[in-house]
Amino acid sequence: GENVEQHPSTLSVQEGDSAVIKCTYSDSASNYFPWYKQELGKRPQLIIDIRSNVGEKKDQRIAVTLNKTAKHFSLHITETQPEDSAVYFCAASKSGNTPLVFGKGTRLSVIA
Amino acid sequence: DTAVSQTPKYLVTQMGNDKSIKCEQNLGHDTMYWYKQDSKKFLKIMFSYNNKELIINETVPNRFSPKSPDKAHLNLHINSLELGDSAVYFCASSQVKGQAFFGQGTRLTVV
Numbered sequence: 001g002e003n004v005e006q007h008p009s010t011l012s013v014q015e016g017d018s019a020v021i022k023c024t025y026s027d028s029a030s031n032y033f034p035w036y037k038q039e040l041g042k043r044p045q046l047i048i049d050i051r052s053n054v055g056e057k058k059d060q061r062i063a064v065t066l067n068k069t070a071k072h073f074s075l076h077i078t079e080t081q082p083e084d085s086a087v088y089f090c091a092a093s094k095s096g097n098t099p100l101v102f103g104k105g106t107r108l109s110v111i112a
Numbered sequence: 113d114t115a116v117s118q119t120p121k122y123l124v125t126q127m128g129n130d131k132s133i134k135c136e137q138n139l140g141h142d143t144m145y146w147y148k149q150d151s152k153k154f155l156k157i158m159f160s161y162n163n164k165e166l167i168i169n170e171t172v173p174n175r176f177s178p179k180s181p182d183k184a185h186l187n188l189h190i191n192s193l194e195l196g197d198s199a200v201y202f203c204a205s206s207q208v209k210g211q212a213f214f215g216q217g218t219r220l221t222v223v
Contacts (some may be wrong), residue, residue, distance in 0.1 A: 039223065043217055044138050044202070044217075045214070046212075049211060087153055089155060097160065097206070098160075099212075101157070104152070105154070
């Protein structure tokens with residue numbers, strides 16, 4: 001089955017700097033790659049997603065890139081703010097209703 | 113107007129007891145899931161249901177039994193609770209090729 005590796009497990013950045021989180025997946029049939037943000041005590045919430053027919057997607061300060069050949073995808077957050085502090089999860093799934101397989105999460109701390 | 117709601121939010125119980133967690137979604141999604149989030153925050157799929165039919169049952173002890181009375185509800189019943197069952201359990205739903213929406217989670221503590 002699918003296996004998703006995520007790095008780093010923790011990341012500290014100064015406010016205003018950029019943060020990059022990287023994930024690799026094992027199943028070349030996976031074609032949907034969402035990123036979720038989970039604040040302390042809250043539910044995971046989708047922040048951005050990308051499908052395999054697209055190489056890059058951007059939404060304001062957040063961007064995701066996908067390299068299908070290398071089977072890796074990355075989350076980029078620019079101009080980080082303290083409210084970006086949370087645990088971020090990457091995930092992958094195949095078409096249909098196959099469930100998301102999550103990476104182990106990255107705890108991002110933005111220091112003011 | 114909550115999209116995916118689960119109850120209870122907190123559950124504290126003794127070893128050996130049986131408990132249930134309820135989940136409901138009002139999004140009209142065909143697929144519902146149960147995920148377990150352990151103390152290290154790892155989110156692991158337990159079950160996947162599509163239109164009330166069990167699609168995926170990951171390696172989960174058979175003390176855990178999901179029940180889907182209709183496609184808007186997916187409940188989780190746990191028999192003979194063990195200390196290692198302590199975790200946060202998340203219900204989620206999605207449409208085909210769509211994003212997954214999560215419930216607020218149920219923090220289960222077995223003492």
